[in-house]
Amino acid sequence: MRRPTTFIFPFPICLLICLLALATARPALAGTELPETIVLSPEVLNRARQQAWARDRTVGRAVAALTARADSAMKAAVEPVPARPEPGGNRMTRAYRSLSPYWWPDPQAKNGLPYVRRDGERNPEADSDRYDRGRLTRMARTVRTLALAWYFTGDERYAARATAHVRAWFCDPATRMIPDLDHAQMRPGLDQGNRTGIIETATLIPVCDAVRLLEPSQAWTRTDTRRLREWFGQYLGWLLRSDPGRAEAASLNNHGTWFDAQVAVFALFRGDRELAREVAGLTGNRRISTQILPDGTMPRELERTRPRHYTFFNLEAFMVLAAVGERCGLDLYRWASATGQSIRRALDHAGPFLAQDRPMNGASEPDFDPHPYVPLFRRAALVYKDTRYLDYLDALDAKTLARQPSFIAY
Template sequence: MRSGLTFAAVVFLLVECARGQSGLEVYSADPFVLLKVKESLQDRKSPFLPAYERLLRDAEKALDVTPPSVVSKDRVPQGGSKHDYMSLSRYWWPDPSKPNGLPYIRKDGETNPETADYRDHDKYVVMASSVSTLGLAYFFSGREEFAKHAARLVRTWYLDSATAMSPHLEYSQSIPGRSTGRGTGILDGRHIALVLDAVGMIRGSQSWTDKDQSGILYWCNAYVRWLTESDKGKDEADATNNHGTWYDAHVTSVALFVGRKDMALQVVQAASEKRIFAQISPDGGQPEETARTRPWNYCVFNLEAFARLATQAQRLNVDLWKAKGADGRSLRQAVDYLLPFALEKKEWPFKDIDGLRPEMIVPVLLWATASSGEPVYLQAARSIGGSRLREIRPVLLTGVVIP
């Protein structure tokens, strides 16, 4: 299977090198890889230059992002305050058979436009995406203005008493007439992993202070307690689909950031049985996801969570990519299952209201390449991604060289 492109041509790094020795505190990417990519960028012929140049363009745009805050909203959750994050469950709609539309009813895969009225989610995504972009751009370029604005965004969302978000998601994904929030709403907060990695990247800058670091650690300690001890957190931990996988990646990212390696290790050590073998069938299918109205989206979405969790697990010397059940079920089997459909060699057999979008799987293919060195994944990524593949962010995060 390794014929064609050699291992050295496929992956930039030596994965067998010791991990965690870089001093760079990031957990959803390999710090050793990031340092090797940064070293490569000193050469103007670096294979990572197209992705780096695009990153800088994105960072320049992010400098113009006005710091968002959860307090900038008209709605206040029942029993809460403006500091509490709130959102509406996207697939729940007014019941047309009821005069007031209550309680709402579920339409899987159909987004209720009312979600746009609950602005915390969109603001959170903008904040996290901008901080991630700025942090990575600062790490590679050393340009202080990127660190400065990333720090400003983080302070506004998490640290400043007038604008900070409360360290919980009690009011996330509410359903009018049914609940003010649900455990499934914890999924909204998964982007914190990107924020915390960016904090690790700007920590050595002039713009991020010891007070900032103490503040974000205090916030995250409270948050991870809520994630693991609240009723909603416990409900989400028991989820048997992508929600459960993302919950594990969510908790692990925060636990590692605050130094709770014991908590993180407990999560990743259980993941083989609890997540991989429970969710992936022997042929690589994901029955919980293919039962949805948007099966392709959710199959890939779940693999994105697995890829993040596997990267975090590597920091704890747990290799989830190599976990394999007695009947063959594994992460790689799940990726292999989707490949012929992504490459249009087989027809997607499930009803899908979105249709099949092959480009969605490209980042997963790069993570699979980085973890295994198998040329088949890079070849598939090149076939799907085309000439733009060299420009995408996961190239920088995985250290995969695009020939």
């Protein structure tokens, strides 16, 4: 009797079929091409993803922690700038509005107006849902987390949810934020907005990297790319041509550095490599040599009531510009003036102050959070091939380090 026909594939073909099935189920893990991120290191991300796929335990634990945060982020509401009545009119508008964080109601005035400045003391009202800064921060954090989770797992649920946030904020004509900051960092009773509010859209820099990760996903579309680039094109135009933008560009402290960082990243994101390279190329003479002394200190940041915070905050902007320079063939990491002013000198000076127990310029700053600046020193160790920069992280507690995946490096 003839036996029923069975199909037995040779082992290599079985293996090929399994790999193809895995690639179909996990598209983010199928390729070895580098992601087109701007600030996050494409090489570090790609290497970490390959290690995760190879079941490396260290990277696996970091990815597991990331996906746990992503599962929580999946529940975050999509909350773009709400429609509000236009000041002085009846038309509804989706203009971004925020409160200048160091301004408080005047206790001597019955209605608290005009607000008065208390430098270094953050008014919690600025982060309330009466204004948009909290919404912007939550959106950026959520999108970045979900995009990274998609990149490392290939789970399209993460990509779809991240895309929903980006579409609502920037792509959907019915809900998108107006691409200007005319009402950012308002001072009630004094004026409608302030040029210093421009620093708040530095929060959009990681969103650009997140979208670069999302673009190969099934959720993201060419229409999304076109509309998002249009939004950033309009916002760049406002930054470069508006009075607040020009004033912020002229700032001689972290506000000027972050202005340049935003323009460079947003330009490169939307494909204007020439503008990105121009801005990055001016960093040495326009920012480093005017803000960083030969000993690595930044006097304009040290004179603030929170010198450690502003020193690291400005250093972060410099590292963003260096990352853009790297994409454009410029080496800002190693740029130095004739008298030795450089980003590396600033890193060397700031490093010992990363830990909570090291006050800077006499200010203890007990509420200083080193977590956002961990990637700066991971990138420094990679760029300069010097593990001394990782030694600064050893002084941090394990809980702080666990909040930042090891594969995140500026």
